[in-house]
Amino acid sequence: MSTFTILLGGDLIRTPLLDRQIEGTRVIAADAGIGHARMLGVMPELWVGDFDSVPADLPDDLAAVPRQVFPPEKDQTDGELAISAALERGATSLVLAGAFGGKRADHAFLHLALAVRLAESGMDVLLTSGAQEGIPLLPGKAGFGYADGTLFSVLGFSDLAGLSVTGAKWPLDHVEVAFGSSLTISNEVKGRLEIALGRGRALLLAHPYPLPES
Missing domain, CATH: 2.60.120.320 (Thiamin pyrophosphokinase, thiamin-binding domain)
Structure with missing residues (x-):
């Protein structure tokens, strides 16, 4: 199995359980989700989005992560684009970190609904904020x-x-x-x-x- 952690822009806290869940996974960040990388001690292999929510004062190594840039006028959210990138790279299992909370309730709802759809297609999906987690x-x-x-x-x-x-x-x-x-x-x-x-x-x-x- 190839497990990818997708760093999303919602709330996220680091816990021992979350550390175990993402250990050894490949990582892709969705726009503002790059801000969780430093807290988790991970280095994304790709940073996806329209980059309208880039955190300030990123360390040089995170700022240098390869980017896949999309225009703001697009048909998918940054999170869905990051998930698509993981699927293109052979993902068979996903950890959606930062899937809940944050400023966008519509994005949080999408993550829940998308996780169910992905599970129906045979994908193992875990959504997490560190404090709570969702399983289709x-x-x-x-x-x-x-x-x-x-x-x-x-x-x-x-x-x-x-x-x-x-x-x-x-x-x-x-x-x-x-x-x-x-x-x-x-x-x-x-x-x-x-x-x-x-x-x-x-x-x-x-x-x-x-x-x-x-």
């Missing part, structure tokens, strides 16, 4: 090794049918979930989390690290 759910059954108490939600991108959740504080048994329902929001891991989906498009959003107290 395909029809079938999948298990996850999260610790007890981990907060998670199942985000539906369509009506869901045959959804079962075990190893959770609030289990579900072969239920139907209408698109836009909050039924699958804010659950907690209790044991070995397993999710089965009969039909629909969904994404698991988990918080492997405790949320700060409000």
